[in-house]
Amino acid sequence: MTESRSAEDGQTSVRDEFVDAAYRVIDAQGPDPSMDDIAREANTSKPRLYRYFADKDDLYRAVAQRMADDIFRRIRPDFNFVLSSPETTLGETIRAFTDVVAEHPGVFRFLARSRSQYGGEGTGFPLDIGRDVARKMVSIAEAVLKSVEVETSGMELAVYAAVGAMLASTDYWLESTAAGDPLDKDNFVVVVTPLIWGIIDSHLRRLGVVIDAEQPIFVSLANIREAGSGS
Structure with missing residues (x-):
């Protein structure tokens, strides 16, 4: 079992090195990498690259997963976020997200233009990033709402819609910036x-939940709990 685990760890390490190489190629050459360029950057051959990735889409999925992991690692909230207002918490989350994207804009734009055919669905890699981040954010949102015994029906859809809007807005921002738009990251x-x-607020209001965007979240939660206990 130890030998098997060591082999798996070794394979993961090599795959990570190829993903690192893909990042460097895309950062340097733009969102149109070739497998030859990636193999060359990794100081290896293309046949060896294909020993670790089933095909080009497999490598691209790994690149997308790396960006998704980096994004959530940067934005991962702890439950201290309830001490801040929704506006502040969301703003910090979006800023952290754009920080990751701004570090590797070519990678994000590459993923935005790529299409995978796995599963026969032809989904775009940004959707893969969005699904991964959204799933984690949904679990947090539902945990918060359940803590005050609020119905969470439809919350998953609302979070997915918000994350999708964030991805689309970011893609637009990068394209506009490349075209000379003066809108900087802070703005x-x-x-x-x-x-x-x-998007989130409109869904919460449909559930009968009103959260002040400028008030600490825990205050709104306390008000919701109090209103529920008095009904």
């Missing part, structure tokens, strides 16, 4: 934050 966060909050 982008200021503009996008209330738009994304609007």
Whole structure:
């Protein structure tokens, strides 16, 4: 079992090295990498690359997963976020997200333009990133709502919609920046934050939940709990 685990760890390490190489190639050459370039950057041959990845899509999925992991690692909230307002918490989350994307804009744009055919669905890799981040955010949102015994029906859809809007807005921002638009990262966060909050807020209001965007979240939760106990 130890030997098997060591072999798996070794394979994971080599795959990570290829993903690192893919990042470097995309950062240097733009969102149109070739497997030859990636293999060359990794100081190996293309046949060896294909020993660790079933095909090009397999490598691209690994690149997408790396970006998704980096994004959530940067934005991962602990439950201290309830001490801040939704506006502040969401703004910090979006800023952390854009920090990751701004470090590797070519990688994000590459993923935005790529299409995978696995599963026969032809889904885009940004959707893969969005699903991974959204699933984790849904679990947090539902845990918070359940703590005050609020119905969570439809919350998953609302979070997915918000994350999808964030991905689309980011893609637009990068394209606009490349075209000379003066909207910098700070202003982008200021503009996008209330738009994304609007998606979540509108769904919460449909559930009968009102959370003040400028009030600490724990205060709103306390008000909801008090209103529920008095009904």
